[in-house]
Amino acid sequence: MQIFVDAFGGDHAPLEIIKGCIEAKKTLPTDITLVGDTAKIKDCAEKNGLDISGLSILQADAVFEMETQPTEILKSRKDTSMAVGLRALAEGKGDAFVSAGSTGALLVGATFLVKRIHGVKRPVIGGVMPSVDKPFILVDTGANVECTVPMLCQFARLGNIYMQKILGVEKPRVALANIGAEATKGTKLQVEAYAALSEMSDICFTGNIEVRDIAFGKADVIVADGFTGNVILKMYEGVAKMITNELKAMFKKNSLSMLSYLGVKSGMDAFKAKMDYKKYGGAPIIGVEKTVIKAHGSSDAYAIQNAIRQAVTCVQGDMPGQIRAALQAEKSEADT
Amino acid sequence: MQIFVDAFGGDHAPLEIIKGCIEAKKTLPTDITLVGDTAKIKDCAEKNGLDISGLSILQADAVFEMETQPTEILKSRKDTSMAVGLRALAEGKGDAFVSAGSTGALLVGATFLVKRIHGVKRPVIGGVMPSVDKPFILVDTGANVECTVPMLCQFARLGNIYMQKILGVEKPRVALANIGAEATKGTKLQVEAYAALSEMSDICFTGNIEVRDIAFGKADVIVADGFTGNVILKMYEGVAKMITNELKAMFKKNSLSMLSYLGVKSGMDAFKAKMDYKKYGGAPIIGVEKTVIKAHGSSDAYAIQNAIRQAVTCVQGDMPGQIRAALQAEKSEADT
Numbered sequence: 001m002q003i004f005v006d007a008f009g010g011d012h013a014p015l016e017i018i019k020g021c022i023e024a025k026k027t028l029p030t031d032i033t034l035v036g037d038t039a040k041i042k043d044c045a046e047k048n049g050l051d052i053s054g055l056s057i058l059q060a061d062a063v064f065e066m067e068t069q070p071t072e073i074l075k076s077r078k079d080t081s082m083a084v085g086l087r088a089l090a091e092g093k094g095d096a097f098v099s100a101g102s103t104g105a106l107l108v109g110a111t112f113l114v115k116r117i118h119g120v121k122r123p124v125i126g127g128v129m130p131s132v133d134k135p136f137i138l139v140d141t142g143a144n145v146e147c148t149v150p151m152l153c154q155f156a157r158l159g160n161i162y163m164q165k166i167l168g169v170e171k172p173r174v175a176l177a178n179i180g181a182e183a184t185k186g187t188k189l190q191v192e193a194y195a196a197l198s199e200m201s202d203i204c205f206t207g208n209i210e211v212r213d214i215a216f217g218k219a220d221v222i223v224a225d226g227f228t229g230n231v232i233l234k235m236y237e238g239v240a241k242m243i244t245n246e247l248k249a250m251f252k253k254n255s256l257s258m259l260s261y262l263g264v265k266s267g268m269d270a271f272k273a274k275m276d277y278k279k280y281g282g283a284p285i286i287g288v289e290k291t292v293i294k295a296h297g298s299s300d301a302y303a304i305q306n307a308i309r310q311a312v313t314c315v316q317g318d319m320p321g322q323i324r325a326a327l328q329a330e331k332s333e334a335d336t
Numbered sequence: 337m338q339i340f341v342d343a344f345g346g347d348h349a350p351l352e353i354i355k356g357c358i359e360a361k362k363t364l365p366t367d368i369t370l371v372g373d374t375a376k377i378k379d380c381a382e383k384n385g386l387d388i389s390g391l392s393i394l395q396a397d398a399v400f401e402m403e404t405q406p407t408e409i410l411k412s413r414k415d416t417s418m419a420v421g422l423r424a425l426a427e428g429k430g431d432a433f434v435s436a437g438s439t440g441a442l443l444v445g446a447t448f449l450v451k452r453i454h455g456v457k458r459p460v461i462g463g464v465m466p467s468v469d470k471p472f473i474l475v476d477t478g479a480n481v482e483c484t485v486p487m488l489c490q491f492a493r494l495g496n497i498y499m500q501k502i503l504g505v506e507k508p509r510v511a512l513a514n515i516g517a518e519a520t521k522g523t524k525l526q527v528e529a530y531a532a533l534s535e536m537s538d539i540c541f542t543g544n545i546e547v548r549d550i551a552f553g554k555a556d557v558i559v560a561d562g563f564t565g566n567v568i569l570k571m572y573e574g575v576a577k578m579i580t581n582e583l584k585a586m587f588k589k590n591s592l593s594m595l596s597y598l599g600v601k602s603g604m605d606a607f608k609a610k611m612d613y614k615k616y617g618g619a620p621i622i623g624v625e626k627t628v629i630k631a632h633g634s635s636d637a638y639a640i641q642n643a644i645r646q647a648v649t650c651v652q653g654d655m656p657g658q659i660r661a662a663l664q665a666e667k668s669e670a671d672t
Binding site for chain 1: 467468478481482513515522523524526546547548549550551552563564566567568570571572573574575576577578579581582583585586587589592593595596597598599600603604607
């Protein structure tokens, strides 16, 4: 197995990326190739006393900047580490690509360089997120802001396969993100999607999930258009961050509060661990011919390592092949 | 001033409603009339040793059940406390109506009994919500799931007036809830609304607010279609509740953790107070001829008391009159 990793994507590139790759190589059954400027990678490793002898390097001259228009990955930014890595993947030189760089560019690159699986309307960015119970996948988290009912049904199918084949949930509960439990709730899109999802025989559709229940883990696959999905994802992050900030300030207030922290430290640590999105790796771009993982922009070595682990699991589970098979079923169903 | 209060709306009616009215009457410059079955109100007061001699009662035979179709308030459920209160308001017998009952029914009743102010496209349910900084108003929180650009512009105007005239924010920062800061982000609705909001001369439009920043209080008026607004509101509630539950369990775990709680109790209490939506009262239905306040379904006496206080402020500030004036300005602008 060969996994390409964008050495120059994300806020902490290349150092944390290199570190993450070194750690991943130690424990995972795969070869790893850093994609980026060879001299800079070697220089960074040397300066930080890192041994990269176990990793390969694929030369790429440039870096895809966050503020660049995503479509430029196909035009003026063909020589960036992201574009070079995706092309190598498309050419069959490896099995997966991991990047913490621009989400938009990675999506465009995955769609047009690695290419969609036949029958996929639009690839989806699946967000694997924590809840107080089990993790769930949110499809879509922002790749497709305007959606149709057939797109949402396909998102459900793609998310269902991911949870079944990659995260090992035998019978994922698939729910539609909505503002009420009743079938008549939401906009025209949700009302029609509810009806269409109810008729799908290859998923276990459990109806609407009220967004206030999302953090409580009441579904395994949550279906949403990309706009709504992104609102859910960012409200989750934002509210959690606000409360965490307030708690930190509260515990740091004085010596008594600092002492108090010790009494709940183990509980706090357990909660933090449960809610740590980093351990789930990144967001898979589902529906393209090879495994492509978007790691969080702020990924550290630990997050990168987990994104590579996730990529390995996707390759081992033959995610693209599973999707091809499921879409074949979709087609047969449509034909009958 | 005369404020009608639905004695039979909400999870804790009529007891908490009666208690809230008694408290409100003590401190606020208004007469208060409980609307509902006289015998039941008197019976509840007597059983609980409450003195309701300072309150009036307006007889209504029935109760609007939560599961009833909202439009039934105009048809088969005309004799409910909600319908009777709204009609009395429409007939000029009072200045405001407060209910913790069905949101949908209250919206339908406010729109068709109390009636829209001339020029209002659709009344909006404004959610006054806490942030770590100051409270803000979210317009809409769910009254209008499908919206047009002119509707969003009017929501901005209505929310702006509320913050200025009722909550006393001199120059409210009005922002559009979106999935990114750039003018090109979001669906067609957000992109077009951004352009239209930018051209409004009577509000201070500060651009998009990324939803992850909402809890940090970076805007005073947040504009959203009712579907998105409801997702924001419920994600806020849901994530906060999930974390609060986890914290409670953590502090209750053993004697050491319970002891630790004492060391941060004052900080916790201050944070809880800052985040307590109850102190802001309820959600005003903005755009109708009289003040109508939707209190939270789970309102206790304290929340009801604050909803009545909010109603008093709206009456004192002549909210309907302020809106009439602003819409006149909107019309003049359109005419030029």
